[in-house]
Amino acid sequence: MTISTYNTKTGKKEPLSTIKKDHINLYVCGVTVYDYCHLGHARSTLVFDMIVRYLRYRGKSVTFIRNFTDIDDKIIKRAAEQNTTTEELSNRFIKAFHEDMASLGNLTPDMEPKATDHIPEIIALIETLIAKGLAYEQDGDVYYRVTKFANYGALSGRNLEDMMAGARIAVSDKKENPMDFALWKDSKPGEPIWDSPWGQGRPGWHIECSAMSKKYLGDTFDIHGGGKDLIFPHHENEIAQSEGANGKPFVNTWIHHGFVTIKDEKMSKSLGNFLTIREMLEQYSAEVLRLFIFSAQYRTPLDFTEQAMQDAESGLARLYSCLATVAGLPESGSGDSSIGKKDLQKLAKLEERFCQAMDNDFNTAQALGHIFETIKTINKISQHLPADPSQGTLDILKASGATLQRLGDLLGILKQDPVTYLAAKQQKVLAAIDIGPEEIDRMVSERNKARDDKNWARADEIRDELLAKQIEIKDSASGTTWQVKI
Secondary structure, eight states, X not given: OOOEXXXXXXXXXXXXXXXBTTEEEEEEOOOBSXXXXXHHHHHHHHHHHHHHHHHHHTTOEEEEEEOBBOSSHHHHHHHHHTTSOHHHHHHHHHHHHHHHHHHHTOOOOSBOOBGGGGHHHHHHHHHHHHHTTSEEEETTEEEEOGGGOTTTTTTTTOOHHHHHHHOOOOTTOOOSSTTXXXXXXXXXXXXXXXXXXXXXXXXXXXXXXXXHHHHHHOSSEEEEEEEGGGIIXXXXXXHHHHHHHHSSOOEEEEEEEOOEEETTEEOOTTTTOOOBHHHHHHHSOHXXXXXXXXXXXXXXXXXXXXXXXXXXXXXXHHHHHHHHHHHTSOSXXXXXXXXXXXXXXHHHTHHHHHHHXXXXXXXXXXXXXXXXXXXXXXXXXXXXXXXXXXXXXXXXXXXXXXXXXXXXXXXXXXOSOHHHHHHHHHHHHHHHHTOOHHHHHHHHHHHHHHHHTTOHHHHHHHHHHHHHTTXXXXXXXXXXXXXXXX
């Protein structure tokens, strides 16, 4: 099987090709560290965490780099508001970011470079661009000449002439062209500064990723990722800088994920409609959040609602309930039970169908569909098992449970002991509805007596009373059991 991805550069799905056989160099644009991360940031980190996990599962070695922007207008403004330094502010929120990533269960990238640690590399890259006539200095500022880069706008599908026609340039502007962008900014009072050939100042935003990716991954690498909002101008400008300076293709495959929205509006700090990762994890577990994020293919918009989160929580409980059922099966059996051919094929082909979905542009929504279809099959078989099932049936069910956990790990879910997970959930629900196990057992016994006495009306009444309290009764050949609906 071949992994295919949607490449923003070409506008189509294509087989993932790599410069070195079975090795992938991946650079992802990270956060600007001036505040706590929100759910949109969570989607970005979870999407690329999933991609790295799956690529490694498929036998690829991956060098995964995600940067920090630790100098920027927003950081300078926030530091001034809090009467602190940009270094203290950025380091504080880098620490908070790492705490959030650990809470989400994310893998740690191989490197997490910071912009301010790479000033020499940034200056060297700017000097190369100036020497090639692609950049110019004006009163301490350095700008990139977009008209000198023939393919400017190719990634985003924009036409430079149209963009220039719609732009306006102020009388005092230092730019030769309104579309030129800053590579280096002259120092201003109160801002952090570094020495450069053009005087004291600081780097622009776009140049940092070109400099850091070149240092760690070379002039050309396999995959560059980020949110769709970065396509223009950030990634467009990275291409102009890197290809202009190096004279080589910059990135082979561009992967961009969709936004998280609230009422169909992009979640962002500027709009004030965001929920931080920390706020989310106070209400929901990391695995619930992951299941919500992966319920949609990564390129599609994902609308946040309380109902969607509750659906994810219910879905996770169904998964753990199935695994608990498998864990509770006897170790051995000698009966004659068997599994139908159709059900057997579903179980046997789970991993294959999961990989087919993931190979198709990391389609987690479809992959999860196969997982939930499998637990339906396992539950159906389990419900009809005799007291002494066959060893073959037990082996197949246990193998299917192990496969579910292995595939769940690629999405960062099903990492807990299912029995412990469900017990904790049940305790939480029972505490909320103010009923204890002893009272439930008493009501179940009363219902069983009513059934023995053929008092079906009373038996149904007790069942409905318990169901109203989120307690579900199950009758089987081996007796009556109850469970909390989670």
